[in-house]
Amino acid sequence: MNKNEGMSLIVKTITRLTVGLILLFGIYIVSRGHLSPGGGFAGGVIIALAFVNLLLAYGTRGLKKFPLMAAEIIETIGALFFILISLFGLILFGVYFYNFLGTGRPFNLMSAGIILPANIAIALKVGAGLYGIVVALVLAKSLMEKK
Amino acid sequence: MTIFIILLLIMIVGALVATYVRDLLSAVVSLGIVGLTQSVTMLLLGAPDLAIVQLVVEILTLIILIRATISKDISARVNGPREFLVAATGIFFVLSFLLISYHGLRHVSAFGHPAMRISHDYLQQGLAQTGAANIVSAIILNYRAFDTLGEATILFAAVIGVYTVLREVGRKKSDEQK
Numbered sequence: 001m002n003k004n005e006g007m008s009l010i011v012k013t014i015t016r017l018t019v020g021l022i023l024l025f026g027i028y029i030v031s032r033g034h035l036s037p038g039g040g041f042a043g044g045v046i047i048a049l050a051f052v053n054l055l056l057a058y059g060t061r062g063l064k065k066f067p068l069m070a071a072e073i074i075e076t077i078g079a080l081f082f083i084l085i086s087l088f089g090l091i092l093f094g095v096y097f098y099n100f101l102g103t104g105r106p107f108n109l110m111s112a113g114i115i116l117p118a119n120i121a122i123a124l125k126v127g128a129g130l131y132g133i134v135v136a137l138v139l140a141k142s143l144m145e146k147k
Numbered sequence: 148m149t150i151f152i153i154l155l156l157i158m159i160v161g162a163l164v165a166t167y168v169r170d171l172l173s174a175v176v177s178l179g180i181v182g183l184t185q186s187v188t189m190l191l192l193g194a195p196d197l198a199i200v201q202l203v204v205e206i207l208t209l210i211i212l213i214r215a216t217i218s219k220d221i222s223a224r225v226n227g228p229r230e231f232l233v234a235a236t237g238i239f240f241v242l243s244f245l246l247i248s249y250h251g252l253r254h255v256s257a258f259g260h261p262a263m264r265i266s267h268d269y270l271q272q273g274l275a276q277t278g279a280a281n282i283v284s285a286i287i288l289n290y291r292a293f294d295t296l297g298e299a300t301i302l303f304a305a306v307i308g309v310y311t312v313l314r315e316v317g318r319k320k321s322d323e324q325k
Contacts, residue, residue: 029199034279037195039287045203052210072310079303086296097292103278112279115288118295125299129306134211140313 006059015057022050030123034112040122047127052134060142063135071132078124085114085121150191158184175212179205187244190251196283 006012030043051066089098097114104111161180168174182205190198269286279285287295 034281034284034288036281037283038199039196039281039284042196042199042203045200045207049203049207049210052207056210056214075303075306079299082296082299086292097289097296099277099289103276106274106278107280112277112285113289114292115277115279115284118288118292119284122295122299126302129302130207132306133309134207134214136309136313137211138214139315 006061007057011057015053019050019053022053023047026050026123026127030119031109031116033119034115035107035109040119041126043119044123044126045130047123048130048134051127051131055134055138060138063139066131068132068135068139071128071135075125075128075132078121078126078128082118082121082125085118089114151188154184154188154191158188172213175209178212179209182208187247187251190248191254193254195252196281 026043026046026049028043029038029046030040033039033043054066055063086097089100090096092098092100099113101113101117103113106112110116158181161177161184165174165177165181168177182201186198186201186205189195189201269290270282273282273285273290274280277285277289279289
């Protein structure tokens with residue numbers, strides 16, 4: 001079987017059923033990083049793994065929906081978002097990475113100030129970056145096999 | 148203490164097997180043993196954040212190594228009497244992993260008691276100063292956010308490097324037929 005066409009029907013069906021749950025778990029890990037173990041890096045890798053799962057099951061023709069350029073753009077947006085958070089504190093309060101949102105009430109989801117948006121920014125950056133690495137390597141390998 | 152020595156021995160054996168085995172797929176699997184055992188060790192030492200990161204990064208590394216670099220076709224079809232053995236081994240390892248993780252998760256909160264002064268201050272005032280219930284997040288994104296910025300920069304540079312080496316612009320025309 002051609003590898004670019006993906007795996008068998010069983011794998012495709014199971015992937016279709018589970019990939020949403022994996023994505024949801026990644027978002028959970030990211031958004032509760034300031035309350036329970038986890039955080040932007042781990043959640044971002046889990047989100048990337050959901051897309052890599054799709055890539056493995058459906059082959060490289062699924063790349064039309066999630067192309068490499070989208071991963072690059074999302075990664076850049078995440079990095080800029082993180083730097084913007086740090087510069088906000090510097091410009092408004094004179095301290096780099098100042099917690100300009102306040103602490104809030106502990107153990108609530110909307111607490112801990114800049115930690116939640118910083119986690120989201122890191123998750124976008126890490127997830128898109130690692131997905132991009134996998135896509136670039138897979139594309140390079142399929143090009144090499146064609147030769 | 149004995150459990151850590153056992154885990155360390157498993158890690159060393161896995162690394163040695165990964166170095167000396169001839170088949171590339173077996174080497175990748177042995178490397179996975181090292182990473183997963185390290186994740187369990189971190190969980191037992193009371194660092195669940197690091198254990199999660201180690202586990203997911205290990206899985207991603209395994210996928211990259213198998214799907215993107217090993218060129219040989221991988222077919223792991225097992226039938227006959229070996230099928231039962233493979234299934235029994237899988238169930239045994241899943242059960243033992245669950246047992247070890249249950250044992251580790253029970254003892255997580257007791258760790259970190261004899262701390263140094265600055266860590267003591269972090270632990271004492273971290274919740275009041277940052278509002279984050281997870282002290283690891285409070286440290287890496289509030290007290291030491293600059294470190295996190297450096298780490299993010301390292302990953303960004305690594306991704307840019309991969310894109311640069313594997314880019315399609317610099318290839319010759321004859322290679323571009325997909």
